[in-house]
Amino acid sequence: MSDSLWFDSLTRAQLWRELTEVVEAHLTHVDEQGVAPPLDEAELRALLRPYTFANPRSPHELLRELDQALRRHQVHTAHRRYFGLFNPAPSVMGIAADTLVATLNPQLAAFSHSPLAVAMEHHLIAAFGMRFGLPPERCDGVFTGGGSEANLTAVCVALAHRWPALAERGLRALPADPVCYVSAEAHHSILKAARITGLGTAAVRQVPVDEALRLDLSRLRQLIAEDRAQGRAPFLLVGTVGTTGTGVIDPLPALAEIAAAEQLWFHVDAAWGGAVQLSARWQHLLAGIERADSITFDAHKWLSVPMGAGMLLTRHRAALAQAFALEASYMPKEGDPSAPDPFARSLQWSRRFIGLKVFMTLAATGWGGYARVVDDAVALGDELRRRLRAAGWRLVNETPLPVVCFTRAGEDWSLAQHQALVNAVLRSGAAWISTITTSRGQPAIRAGIANFRTTAEDLDALVTALERAR
Numbered sequence: 001m002s003d004s005l006w007f008d009s010l011t012r013a014q015l016w017r018e019l020t021e022v023v024e025a026h027l028t029h030v031d032e033q034g035v036a037p038p039l040d041e042a043e044l045r046a047l048l049r050p051y052t053f054a055n056p057r058s059p060h061e062l063l064r065e066l067d068q069a070l071r072r073h074q075v076h077t078a079h080r081r082y083f084g085l086f087n088p089a090p091s092v093m094g095i096a097a098d099t100l101v102a103t104l105n106p107q108l109a110a111f112s113h114s115p116l117a118v119a120m121e122h123h124l125i126a127a128f129g130m131r132f133g134l135p136p137e138r139c140d141g142v143f144t145g146g147g148s149e150a151n152l153t154a155v156c157v158a159l160a161h162r163w164p165a166l167a168e169r170g171l172r173a174l175p176a177d178p179v180c181y182v183s184a185e186a187h188h189s190i191l192k193a194a195r196i197t198g199l200g201t202a203a204v205r206q207v208p209v210d211e212a213l214r215l216d217l218s219r220l221r222q223l224i225a226e227d228r229a230q231g232r233a234p235f236l237l238v239g240t241v242g243t244t245g246t247g248v249i250d251p252l253p254a255l256a257e258i259a260a261a262e263q264l265w266f267h268v269d270a271a272w273g274g275a276v277q278l279s280a281r282w283q284h285l286l287a288g289i290e291r292a293d294s295i296t297f298d299a300h301k302w303l304s305v306p307m308g309a310g311m312l313l314t315r316h317r318a319a320l321a322q323a324f325a326l327e328a329s330y331m332p333k334e335g336d337p338s339a340p341d342p343f344a345r346s347l348q349w350s351r352r353f354i355g356l357k358v359f360m361t362l363a364a365t366g367w368g369g370y371a372r373v374v375d376d377a378v379a380l381g382d383e384l385r386r387r388l389r390a391a392g393w394r395l396v397n398e399t400p401l402p403v404v405c406f407t408r409a410g411e412d413w414s415l416a417q418h419q420a421l422v423n424a425v426l427r428s429g430a431a432w433i434s435t436i437t438t439s440r441g442q443p444a445i446r447a448g449i450a451n452f453r454t455t456a457e458d459l460d461a462l463v464t465a466l467e468r469a470r
C-alpha cells in the first residue's frame with residue numbers, strides 16, 4: 001500500500017482542515033484582489049521549474065503552495081466585477097457536491113455500478129425537460145462536460161436519426177452531402193462538431209444575421225433552396241438562445257416552422273440563455289424552444305455550478321441509443337437496469353457524476369432561487385445599458401439579456417481602440433471585460449452579467465473604470 005496515496009487518518013484530518021480553510025478564505029476574500037492578474041509567463045515557468053516530481057513532497061506544503069500560486073495566476077471569475085463570459089461564481093453546494101463526487105468516485109458508465117447516481121441524472125433530465133416544455137413521456141437526455149460536447153452530441157444524434165445506416169457505413173455511404181444551418185453569431189462548437197464528425201466545416205452554413213443580429217430567415221430559406229437545388233441534403237437547423245458574443249435570441253417559432261416544413265432536426269443551443277426559461281417573468285422570450293428536437297443547456301453557466309456540467313435534452317427517446325449504442329462484453333450487466341447504461345447513449349465512457357452538483361444546488365435553492373438569479377441579472381443588464389448611455393456610449397446589440405456590447409457614441413473606433421481601452425481597465429484590476437466584433441463587422445466592448453454576486457455598485461465601478469481608462 002502506498003502511504004502517499006492514502007496517508008494516515010491524522011494527516012488526512014489535518015489536510016481536510018487546511019483544505020476547508022483554503023476554500024472558505026477564497027470565498028470570503030475573492031473580491032479583495034484584482035479581477036485579472038497580469039500575465040507573466042516567466043513567472044509561470046519559474047514556478048513550475050522546481051516540480052520535477054523526483055521526490056515526494058509534504059501534502060500540507062503542496063496544498064498551501066499551489067493554492068497561493070493558482071490564485072495569483074488566474075482570472076477570478078467568481079469576482080463580483082468579472083463582466084465576462086458566462087462563468088459565474090460556483091455555488092457553495094456545487095463545491096460540496098464535487099468534493100463528495102471525488103470522494104465516492106461513482107462510475108457513471110454503467111447503471112449497475114452507480115444506480116442511484118444514474119437515476120438522479122435521469123431525474124434531473126426529466127425535470128429540466130419539463131421546464132423546457134418537452135413531452136415528458138418522450139423526453140430524454142444526457143449530461144455532458146459542457147455545451148460544446150452537448151452540441152457535438154446533437155450533431156451525432158441528428159445524423160443518426162436521419163441516416164440510420166450511417167453508424168455502420170459512415171458518411172461516405174450517404175447519397176448526398178449533408179448540410180446544416182446556424183447563425184453567423186452561433187457558438188463555434190458547431191464548426192468543431194462538423195470537423196469531428198467528418199462532415200467538414202464546409203457543411204455548415206453560417207447564415208447571415210439581420211440588423212438585430214438574429215439569424216436572417218429569408219437568407220436561411222434561400223440557402224436551403226440553393227442547397228437542395230445543388231443536390232445536397234439539409235438535415236439540421238440550429239437556433240441559438242443567447243448568442244455567446246452578443247446575447248441575441250434567434251426567432252425560435254419561425255425556425256421551428258422552417259425545420260418542420262423542411263424536415264430538418266431542430267436543435268436549440270441554449271447553453272447559457274436556457275436559464276431564462278426558469279424565470280416566470282422572462283420565459284416568454286424563449287417561446288418556441290418546446291418545439292426543439294434537442295436542446296443544449298449548460299448548468300455551469302447561468303446556474304452557477306462548478307465547471308463542467310452540460311446537458312443535451314431531446315424529445316426523441318430512442319435517439320441517443322441510435323447514435324451511440326454498442327455492446328461490450330467486459331461491461332457489467334448484472335440486474336435488470338431500469339435506466340439504460342450511460343456509456344451506450346453518450347460520447348463519454350468512464351465518467352464522473354456530473355449531475356450531483358446540479359442536483360444539490362437546485363435542491364438547496366429551488367426553482368425560485370434560480371428565477372431570482374435570472375431576474376436580478378436581467379435588471380442589472382438594463383441598468384448597465386442605462387448608465388453606459390448616460391456616459392456617452394452607444395449600444396451595438398439589442399437583447400433583453402444581460403450581455404451589453406457598446407462603443408463610443410458619435411465616434412468610429414477600430415477594434416484596436418476598443419482593445420486598448422479594455423486593456424487599460426484590466427490593468428487597473430477594477431473589472432474584467434472584453435472586446436468583440438459582431439458578424440456584421442462592428443467592433444465593441446462587451447460586458448456580461450452572469451454572476452449572482454454582482455450588484456448595482458459594481459456597475460458604477462465598471463462605468464467609472466471605463467471613464468478613467470478613456
Ligand SMILES: *Cc1c(COP(=O)(O)O)cnc(C)c1O
Pocket residue numbers: 145146147148149151187189240242243244269270271272298310
Ligand atoms: C458557452 C457556449 C457553448 C459551449 O459550451 P461549453 O460549456 O463552453 O463547452 C455553446 N454554445 C453557446 C451559445 C455558449 O454560450
